[in-house]
Amino acid sequence: MNLSKFTGALMAAGLLLAAGFGATTSYAQTPDDEVKPADRKAAAKAQAPSAMDVAPQIVASTKVNCEPVNARVVGPTETDKDGAKVKATIYELACKAGPGFVVTAITPTETKEAFSCNYLVKIKDIQPDSISCALPENLPVHKWISPIVKTFVPSCEVTMIRVIGSTKEPPLIDRYEFGCAAGAGGIIDYAQLGQTAGTEYKSCLLLDGTPSACTFTTKAQLIESMKPLAAKANPNCQVTDVRFVGVTKDNNGYYYEFGCATPPGFIALANLDTSYNRIVPCASAMSLGGCKFTDAGVAAADANAYMTGVLKAAGQACTVKDYNIIGTQESTKRDYVEFTCPEQPFGLIGFVPQPGSDSQTRVYDCFLDQAARKMCTIVTPDKLMKQLDKLIKVAKPDKACDVKEVRYIGESSSTEQAVLAELACVNKRGYIVVVAPDRQTLLEAIPCTVAKAQKLDSVCEIPGNGTYSSLGD
Template identity: 55%
Template sequence: MKTSLNFKKMAQRVQTLVIAVGLACIASVSTNAAYAAPKKEVPAGPFKIDPAVQAKSMTDIPAIIALAKFDCVPSNAYLLGATEFDKAGTKVKGQLYEVACKTGPGFIITSVSPTEVGQAFTCSLAAKLKATQPDAIQCVLPENQPHYAWLNTVVQPYIPGCQVSDARVIGSTSAEPLIDRYEVGCGASAGGILDYPQLGTKSPIEYKSCLTVEGTPSACKFTTKEQLLATLKPLATQASATCQVNNVRFIGVSKENDSYFYEFGCANQPGFVVLTKTDNTYQRMVSCAAAAGLGGCTFTDAGAASKDAGSAFSTQLAKGGFPCTVEEYNVIGTQEQTKRDYIEFKCKEQPWGLIGFVPQAGSTSSLRLNDCFIDQTSRKSCTYVTEPTLRAQLDKLIKIAQPGKGCDVSQVRYIGESDGIEGALLAELACSNKRGYIAIVSADRNKITESVPCTIAKSHKDPIQCEIPGNGTYASAE
């Protein structure tokens, strides 16, 4: 079966999780004075519900909600008072209602007429406005106190056991998906970021760890780095039980396989990168030395990481039957389905290079390596041992195998591994004097075990023929 390998650099597959659409400042909602200061002021001090007003409000509100096309089953409603606002240069009067929903955020909405409603805004947005507009209207119903009480149920699938201690609206989008972005605090444990559909929309709910928005305008204020570290430590332990975790950062998300990348720093050893599913289920570990495609590690010195990985690779290769004291290595790509990296190694024990698939930690796939002669038959990824170096060795060997023929190898077609001799290389050699050969090179690359002139291969109708243009057209018979 042909192996599929994605050679795109990790960096091309990794993107940060900052929300793609711009977050508009919620303060813009308050530009209409009708929302900031209704004509009928809510009295200061503890709010007292008038049962008659409440009953009438609960009768009125279902039709208003239906007109606004909001997904809300009201648990309470109250007429706050009359208001007036500008609409296309005309003063329009309306009635302000506060609504508490059985699920989802409470809100304030203006009823203009039996066929028209004005703009609505959530109690959480009202609380945000209060910070900059002291006279802005606030939600007063017990069910909407505090304004984020409704979030306790919403966050449970994402932060089990979270008792919301605080929440704030960070911003809102003005283009699809239409969401309000909330930060949720969970007291002594880590909170997070919740993107929740705006009133009257069906946008999906999305949750993000505070770690994914570090350094952005959405950065968390209610969750500390220590809380995040405590939450993610189990991932580090799965990758390395000996790591004394002292730092963590979010690197990005791979849209190709819907995964997150986190870097961990360790106080007692080189750190590493952990790949998880989007629900933070552990998948695998990537050493810092192999994380160049992800932008590299920031908590671990590159030299220390490389030395540590080189030693580990040397042990892994030796166990697999490939003695190699790794001096340098190059991670070329990753085969996600088998959890193997495609790596080139440089070491004295392997003069013709070593390159191929190396299982990652936790992978059950096998080690599969070749030298750079075989690599030339397909991927041509070797850099430590170049093609001119390989050609020079073949030039040396053909002169021994075909003495007196004056063959200076000018071109090589690397065909593949020989079917008859394990590890042997099948290649077509073109000489500058137009002689040419189909050659079998021994597994140790120290001799040519068979060399058939192109003219003989043609006359015998051998299955492997010379294909390099002009090869084998030497005038004299072999």
């Protein structure tokens, strides 16, 4: 959304409009003492309809979404039509909902661009003698936005409002900043007069450092407003700072970083309705640009200790020295994580629940990962193959099998955590093996020819495997 302040064209239009609305605007009046009684009677009979009488026609002409509740004639003016100056009337209208506005009407069914009362405030800052809205329903100028703000920030009593700017391309909105009597204010994007864009609320944090940055809300107020979210993520954090990090790839949530009095801090994901979703430890936040309020070393040490505890609770011995979050399973709120730890020479990888998730931890070594997702990067397939080469030489010492290729089939149906695999040897011997859960022995090593002859569920599939011709295999 390309928001800007008043463009030159809009400012020019605003100033021209303001000039037409200037306090010095005058029009001829006939003093009462010069009007004869008969003339007064005729004038009364021909009196023009009131502003409220023509308000529905004006609303229809401007296409403003407004149910008029009050209207007034501001005064006569002149405007351009077909290159010539024509007489017109300036009206102010108040609406049941939404901003009040002022518009120039040549006739009630032929109107010029409408300007909201809030825009008139901005124009008046530049041209002090320009008009302002005066209908009680339009005052104070923030009155109309108060019920809208309540739907997003129930505790806010709006005390001030300003127009930040407007979009020039769809969705056509005016951007307003509002301030509250107590606590943080925010931003409301509201459809321009005559447009139908949806209404959106944005925290001041989202626009910090941009041309739309808030001016009514202090950093201390922002921190205070974000403490409930921080408490959901980490109740022990005494928040010292907060910043907006970014939007989720699906545009359904916002990331915020929190600094804590006692490090480390963290990043919290909030849903669009500002409710808490999950925490992202700083050590796992590189894809989000990392943390700025927490030292990287402190963050890593804390995250490693946390992950060590999670794995221990799941019955896995792993003193985490490092880890990498590969991806996220949103449906279960679990991360797919690869770990480095001395107790697991063949790696450890799998699903770990995010803080606050009640899903189960499911991790396994890289042998089993090779039979499924093949996502291990710390422990390579070559290292695993070397271990299998060592084990087949122990299991079949007289077969001279130098393993050249491995096909991982899956987890053994008879022994939990045992791995079923096919080994291909350089000399064309081949085996279906079952690797023990401790990865130190082979529970079975069945030659390809035997597996085929016995029509086992798992047979050799590597091209040419098991074609060694000598008998006595």
